[in-house]
Amino acid sequence: MGPLSVNELISENTNLFLAFIIGIGFGFVLEQSGFSSSRKLAGVFYGYDTVVLKVFFTAAITAMLGLLFFSLFGWVDLNLVYVNPTYLTSAIIGGMIMGVGFIIGGYCPGTSFCGVSIGKIDAFVFIGGLFLGVLIFGLGYNIWDGMYLAKFLGSPKISTTLGLSDGVFAFLLIIIALVMFRVAEWAEKKFPREQY
């Protein structure tokens, strides 16, 4: 059955319409969870508010389990679901640059759109920065395309790399997440902040 658009069960326009609807859900949940506030987001790095960690890992695990169960029930063909390719060098260096951007700017791209939607001017300026950053990457592509394309490993699953089945890996990730949630709850009590 799924993915619907890959199996051509829905038209391209329906697919784009559903993208808009899914986006509304995405934006709504992010804002309801407080991701429209940079000071709330940055809290995860100082321990006073760990909403990012809790929402992020709960979401990843929910979707991961959902896909595994959907596959089990024959509702989605996992072979047709896109697995992000792994380019080792750029995954690490790109991630590190994003990490610095995160702690300086207080937003990530998705949350900055969420911030703009409720009138945060700093989020708007952050998006201006995003545009410039992507443009710089595009204009200087020839300078860093070697690094961008280096160490291509295909599209391996982390479970395969570790020699585990998807189910066992998912179980271990849940245990790791539960431990992190405990630490997060402890941190919020240890580094409390009244106003932000």
Place this chain on the structure above:
Amino acid sequence: MVNSKESKKTKYLNPYVGGVLLGIVLLAANFVSGRGLGASGAIKSVVVTSMTTIAPSASEKSGFIKEFTASHSGNPMKTWLVFEMLGVLVGGFFSGVLAGRVKLKVEHSPKITSRKRLFLALTGGVLFGFGSQLGRGCTSGSALSGMAVLSLGGFITMMAIFGTAYAFAYLFRKNWI
């Protein structure tokens, strides 16, 4: 009677409930399109459109544009992520209206000025934008969506983003706490 501290705490959704809901949204994205969520991809569409409009001949030779058109046919603005991000603006606004949080303002720590906050937001944005292209997606497209499909690269990018942000947190603490 609810005191002000309690009412402040109930303003936002429980983070674990929020996480499950976000996971369902991500699952829906995969079920419908065979791909996860994303955000920086929409910015890329805008940049590609700008480059091809302003300098069409130079853009034809650009490896960046070639890479984009190899995976996207037709109008670069008519992509899944552009429509999804338009939805994010609508959904976020709707949530903000419901919660009474819609307000035009620069949010910053009382210890820094608005001007400094805007300068930091711009700098952070430039870095995040550049890094999201190198890393083939941001926190949404590479880290979160990648993790949901067990992508090795997704987990590596996630650890690089959060690990580096933690490593630099002390250096930038005065902007936040």
